[in-house]
Amino acid sequence: MNIALDMMGGDYAPVETVKGVEEFFTGGSKDVNLLLIGDESQVTPLLPPTLGSNKHVKVVHAPEVIGMHEHPTKALKEKQKSSISIGFHLLSTGKCDAFISAGNTGAMLVGALYSIKAINGVTRPTISTVIPKDNGGTGLLLDVGLNADCKPENLNQFALLGSLYAKHINGVDNPRVALINIGEEEGKGNLLAQAAYPMLKENTAINFIGNVEGRDIFKDKADVMVCEGFTGNIILKLAESIFDITQEKNITHDYLERFNFENYGGTPVLGVSKPVIIGHGISHAKAFANMIRLAEKMIESDLMGKMANAFE
Amino acid sequence: MNIALDMMGGDYAPVETVKGVEEFFTGGSKDVNLLLIGDESQVTPLLPPTLGSNKHVKVVHAPEVIGMHEHPTKALKEKQKSSISIGFHLLSTGKCDAFISAGNTGAMLVGALYSIKAINGVTRPTISTVIPKDNGGTGLLLDVGLNADCKPENLNQFALLGSLYAKHINGVDNPRVALINIGEEEGKGNLLAQAAYPMLKENTAINFIGNVEGRDIFKDKADVMVCEGFTGNIILKLAESIFDITQEKNITHDYLERFNFENYGGTPVLGVSKPVIIGHGISHAKAFANMIRLAEKMIESDLMGKMANAFE
Incomplete structure (x- = not known):
């Protein structure tokens, strides 16, 4: 090759x-x-x-x-x-x-x-990032900035693309796919999340497990997390800044080292x-x-x- | 009283x-x-x-x-x-x-x-949260979940409400107000951020300093940061989880202690x-x-x- x-x-x-x-x-x-x-x-x-x-x-x-x-x-x-x-x-x-x-x-x-x-x-290619989880694993977050405004069907496609990536690249069997949202139950969220939820639920090509909230992003709740690129980009850059700030302050720990995005290389366009x-x-x-x-x-x-x- | x-x-x-x-x-x-x-x-x-x-x-x-x-x-x-x-x-x-x-x-x-x-x-009351900054100060983030979908004028009103709060409660003179966005320059962002930017720029009742990105949220860039409640809620809960995760892992540091939201009490409805x-x-x-x-x-x-x- x-x-x-x-x-x-x-x-x-x-x-x-x-x-x-x-x-x-x-x-x-x-x-x-x-x-x-x-x-x-x-x-x-x-x-x-x-x-x-x-x-x-x-x-x-x-x-x-x-x-x-x-x-x-x-x-x-x-x-x-x-x-x-x-x-x-x-x-x-x-x-x-x-x-x-x-x-x-x-x-x-x-x-x-x-x-x-x-x-x-x-309809809309996407870019993703690796998210380090608190249990030592990683998750995939997408979109992280290519698509600042999305339709529900875009999120549904990101879910499938991310699911295939998690399976074939990260070696996760039957990856758990979640929707990033501001509440746990179906029906919560902004108009986009409310409309995307039922589409994800009906998508038989993915293993949709429901919503995850901000507090779940660094936890081992889902292998693939989908959102529009505005929220995703904020999460990505905020996560990167955690590494920078803790480095500056000499707060060292294996867990924080995993926020060093050099570990993961770059972002594939999916x-x-x-x-x-x-x-x-x-x-x-x-x-x-x-x-x-x-x-x-x-x-x-x-x-x-x-x-x-x-x-x- | x-x-x-x-x-x-x-x-x-x-x-x-x-x-x-x-x-x-x-x-x-x-x-x-x-x-x-x-x-x-x-x-x-x-x-x-x-x-x-x-x-x-x-x-x-x-x-x-x-x-x-x-x-x-x-x-x-x-x-x-x-x-x-x-x-x-x-x-x-x-x-x-x-x-x-x-x-x-x-x-x-x-x-x-x-x-x-x-x-x-x-038109839309809002809820905010205190964000600990890397220099020891704090910033105000709003909306953090009351208004999951917003119009540009809502963000412009949040900016004024947050600015008055920062001035009279946090004692910040002429608070720097920023728009949470996924790029530095005017014109970047999703449709909402693109439309909100010129309104904020023209608002003479606030001291608008432009966009801040995800990487700037924990840094001393702005005293007041505005966004719709979807993104704001994700940021809030993610910030709270940083404290929880570092506590669980016994990563202790004064800076991380400041992510303990008990320090700030609760959220006023503005x-x-x-x-x-x-x-x-x-x-x-x-x-x-x-x-x-x-x-x-x-x-x-x-x-x-x-x-x-x-x-x-």
Whole structure:
């Protein structure tokens, strides 16, 4: 399998992207060929001999970079030789099987939605995050910001996409799916949650267990939690800030360490036909290595094919 | 001033309500007369001699109690001799200046909205919570669940109500008001946030500083943060769970202790014409004492009068 990685994306690129690639191969892998997309004059000199001579590693020259604050659509159109544009070109033409970048999030989303396309039947692709649970496990939360306004049927689709991800990537058998809400019983919540509940309840393709409240999000109540992207994004960034604040205050504990989102790598775009993973701007080596591992798992399990079948 | 307290409300009532009253008077107060509403046969025997002989304390007999899971409107109608019904009767007839209960939240809200009425011009009264900031300060978050679906003008009114509360109760001069959102710039967010932003910007009665994101909520960015009650309720309950989880795991630190919501007592209903404070079901003595202190402050500062003036 061929996985393309944007070497120029992220605040610490390309130094940390190179280190991430090194970390990935140190972990041992035979099946993965990595396409390192970036400015050859910057990337190649950074490669240690083990990578430089590795036949599974190939640098793909990209003379341009889309900056973190550039306008996504405009930048993709004008910088066709940027690492992100080239990555999507390789992915859409089948020259790679997955594309990873910690660069401009907007450009990654626009690229995923318009150059890769949604799975037939999926009206709104979505992005998710891993939520560390108090019992040591993890849960999946989606949407976390791609869809700020949603219809009930969008939440119902997120539930199925998240359920398949939890099953095939996280290895959870019959994942418990819950609706994020402000009360326990059916009928509670805002208009969206009230309308989504019966749809989720009737969806036989998922194991819907009802509502979960804010207090349940970090607890082992559900494996997949769905909401619109406004609430989800607030939860995601708030959870990230818990790690930052406790680090600053030197409050250390294994549980808090699990709020370090580098542990989980990046966010896959779910509902598109090929694996696209978006990294956090502040990704270091560990996050990049984890994103490559995630891409490998998504390809190996044929997650996108299974999602396409589920929406047929 | 006369403050009425529901002695039967809350999971640990009336033992903890009595202890809370004791704690309040131990702190020293000359101006407050407390009306203890509850079943005389249960409350009176619990009163220690210092309270039994205190001329500022009077037990008001209420033979009925509205249970935590009773239907609010139905219970208020059928149990007119319940502590909550009697409390609102005393408040609406001017026999007390504030009413506090940690009992059935729904019944407290229905009572506040229908027996006390909204301030002229306020279309949707709101409930708020205190948010502990990483620098030792606190912020006010509203709405936290009374209004699950909002219009932009509701958020604009919450901003003014919260601003007056922050000024007169928390003593913040020219409080910084922010909109909870999923991006920094104007134009970001869901349809509600996009429409609320320009209204807040043009509101000369508040000091609007723009958007804050999930990562900013626990930081010292704003003194007042507004959102609809769905997102606000998720944030509130999630913040409460941080305290619970860290307690369970014996992760102790001054900062985490500040997530103990008993420190702040209860939630005042803002936008109604008289002080009504709703306590958490799990309130102990400390929370009750703090709620009485808050009621005292709300009366002393004539917060409701100032709110009425602002909406004239």
